[in-house]
Amino acid sequence: MAGRSALETYKQGGSWWETEISDIKKNEIIIRGKRIEDLIGNISYSQMLYFLLCGKELTDNQAKLFESVLVAGADHGPRAPSIAAARMAATCGVSFNSAVATGVNMLGDVHGGAVEDAMALLYETERIQLKNEHAVADKLSELLESGQKLPGFGHQLHDNDPRVQRLYELSHLLIESGEISGNYLRILEDYRGTISSIKNRRFTINVDGISAAVQCELGVPAEAAKGIFSLSRGMGIVAHAYEERKNGTLIKGPCPNEEKLVRYTGKRVEESEQS
Amino acid sequence: MAGRSALETYKQGGSWWETEISDIKKNEIIIRGKRIEDLIGNISYSQMLYFLLCGKELTDNQAKLFESVLVAGADHGPRAPSIAAARMAATCGVSFNSAVATGVNMLGDVHGGAVEDAMALLYETERIQLKNEHAVADKLSELLESGQKLPGFGHQLHDNDPRVQRLYELSHLLIESGEISGNYLRILEDYRGTISSIKNRRFTINVDGISAAVQCELGVPAEAAKGIFSLSRGMGIVAHAYEERKNGTLIKGPCPNEEKLVRYTGKRVEESEQS
Amino acid sequence: MAGRSALETYKQGGSWWETEISDIKKNEIIIRGKRIEDLIGNISYSQMLYFLLCGKELTDNQAKLFESVLVAGADHGPRAPSIAAARMAATCGVSFNSAVATGVNMLGDVHGGAVEDAMALLYETERIQLKNEHAVADKLSELLESGQKLPGFGHQLHDNDPRVQRLYELSHLLIESGEISGNYLRILEDYRGTISSIKNRRFTINVDGISAAVQCELGVPAEAAKGIFSLSRGMGIVAHAYEERKNGTLIKGPCPNEEKLVRYTGKRVEESEQS
């Protein structure tokens, strides 16, 4: 972080809140230089999100590819902490949006967070490649030697995730039409091949990996990945919280009240009373 | 809430987590009876959201109208608590998704919440109209007599909100093509006329009101409105949180450190020391 | 809510943020008219909380009774949604405070929320009693006739909750010493007797009920009850989130991946493919 002080900006005549994103006045809502009424109905959800975030416009096909990433991550059922937390919150008497916030609060470095790491890696590798043709191999050695994980590979449940193949196919249509370069998808594939031969077993790209490559192709900033995933998984969070609310169950815990599911492994009362 | 107990369901052989929304198995992700790979690339964000939520599919034009509502609510600048809170969180060293959750947590009964109230009113009025042709006038009297507000009208800043006119026009295209009935838009308009003549001044439909009517036309459940708005305003929240993070400002409070902006109105030290 | 507009206050020369609670200047922190350095070390947690909230000071014994309520609610194990959500968040790579926020977000109208309802009922009953000696019976009839629940009675697990008896005993010591009136405890007991005889079965006061009566005795505002409970259960949330982080488990869902625990009850793929 650059560390520019808001107070200094303000003292030098700037405003406390400065934004390039939107200008809100009476009966006038300007988004990145466009009137809101010219956007509504002419721009899709994924185009609007990209426009707000980057100030540039995606073509229709690019926007559809971005949308595909959002759709792909929408749900992974009630065993995912994000979904389960939102469902539990829905049974505890909070405002619906607070149930959504509860689910979204789960989507950190670990739960969906590999997209950001993979994007950062792909962007960095692409920059290094300009002067070093062994960028992938070198970067991979660096990661492995420092004990880090290669982000975007492997999944605790799937080894042939249907989302990955589909996003792969869809992105190749845009490579063919020249609407994306294909560079980042090639780098990702290169990482897959390199690590597979080093480790001598087949590595599979996971949904985080393919989502990362596609978003790099579209110029999405890596640092925004967790926020974007909030809006993707957000769809599932909203739907599951709604379903749980409709059930009308009250205070639903994470699992049934069975001894084998929850166990106290601490001191017994007797021990401590003797002490 | 119906109050079905999860424990009873479970004891009768049901599962702890039951859902009609998704089925996740190894290399298989089923959403409402469709394979995820058949949805990705074939369905837009708003179609996916509706499908997850309602289990039914919107036509392309209906989906675009739903999407228009999502785009319309995306941003209202850093003076909106949802946007400001997310921006502040972005300067406090939390995970990006937690900054998003912070913004989403603001979108309660008051901030965007009128959509749910207005939808509930429109749905109820439509049901009453089946047997009572004065449903609007009767319902309005009831509201006013009990000191309640008519949801969906008036705004603290706008009196001719550009989003309202645009959403109105877009929905009329679908009334003409028969893809929505127009019933709820008519009821909303009826409320506008009735209250304006009772109060003897021009009432204006606000963005919550038009968003409510459009979503009723599409069969969206009123109880899901706050969740859906989380995903609409969520776009602005993500973009503003990202912009603030890029600035790199640390611990940015809500307003500059000027005496007139924050005032202590409690006891002075002297007073209490004498006591 | 009274609906005073911050903008009007501001335009009339007030400040945007006005507070009676604290005044923060360079090297000076005033809390309700007292210097922070005079509070630190001289005032307990529960005294500080009460002082911040109410601007008045509890005696040492009153403060200990308030503290007892905070200690009583501190934990109810990982089957409580608040604890489970915080533990899950701790495995998802968010900032520790965000894991705490996730747990706190659960403590709504239903999960711990009965304290507020019970306090409101006790305060209201006490006011009515000034002119109506049958206040308890009348209020109870009113509740039952309108299909509402009597807050503060019954528990899904405990029927002889050890916390209730203990808080009861501790509060009676202060009735004897005249440091609390005992009015609200008597009203609560009166409700217990009245509903037991109406329903012809023994009703038991739960931890929400006794916590409500004790806090009424101390003059705690009912509307603050959910916030106070956040700080009570907050202790358990912090401890459980810490324990889960130490385990180092990644993305831990609500329950093991067993078919009988999570079930999809929606459409099968075949059905939808035929349509």
Next chain:
Amino acid sequence: MAGRSALETYKQGGSWWETEISDIKKNEIIIRGKRIEDLIGNISYSQMLYFLLCGKELTDNQAKLFESVLVAGADHGPRAPSIAAARMAATCGVSFNSAVATGVNMLGDVHGGAVEDAMALLYETERIQLKNEHAVADKLSELLESGQKLPGFGHQLHDNDPRVQRLYELSHLLIESGEISGNYLRILEDYRGTISSIKNRRFTINVDGISAAVQCELGVPAEAAKGIFSLSRGMGIVAHAYEERKNGTLIKGPCPNEEKLVRYTGKRVEESEQS
């Protein structure tokens, strides 16, 4: 993180949720081997928190010192993002606990987070000192050379924070009575002296620094610091959210609607329409 898999534990006959903290059965609540009824009324808030977290008991004087740290951090007025966010949430129609969660969500790496960093540094330095008498100087060089900040020093507002002096005095009483070792306070002081002489200006310990040293003296784990601060600042969050709710203001943004306070710095509409 150690990365123990919950699934593996479970498959090997363990439970899904294992905890040393509490055991909840019908009419029985065991906390770390003690019955809840033996804790209520006999243990203070800070003792309970420490006992839940560490499974050990603080002496009364140690507990009071820990409590002093909690009291010291309780409030820093509405310009602090944690307080402001909670106040804003209180005007937006969410459950009170969700307003608290919103404030708590702010207390990340930056806002109060230096306590954790300072504790980690103090613990590490103490370990290094066992074999290296220049541990402070060496560690400081290491930090400064890598461009890192020394945590626990300096404040944007205070240069003689009244909380610091007071906590310093209180902790010295326990050094004298032998209830804490004083090692970590000495290390902190050593860092102050060393950096002051390197940089040739007076550095001041801030409230994060002294809170860190005191908590190290008590054996609090560094990793729990942000959670503990949630319960300290939580008091102020609850009080300010309550005050704002009482005001009844609706949708209160972060600052008054004045042009100089919020400025759009993006494209103007004209520019984009020409493109």
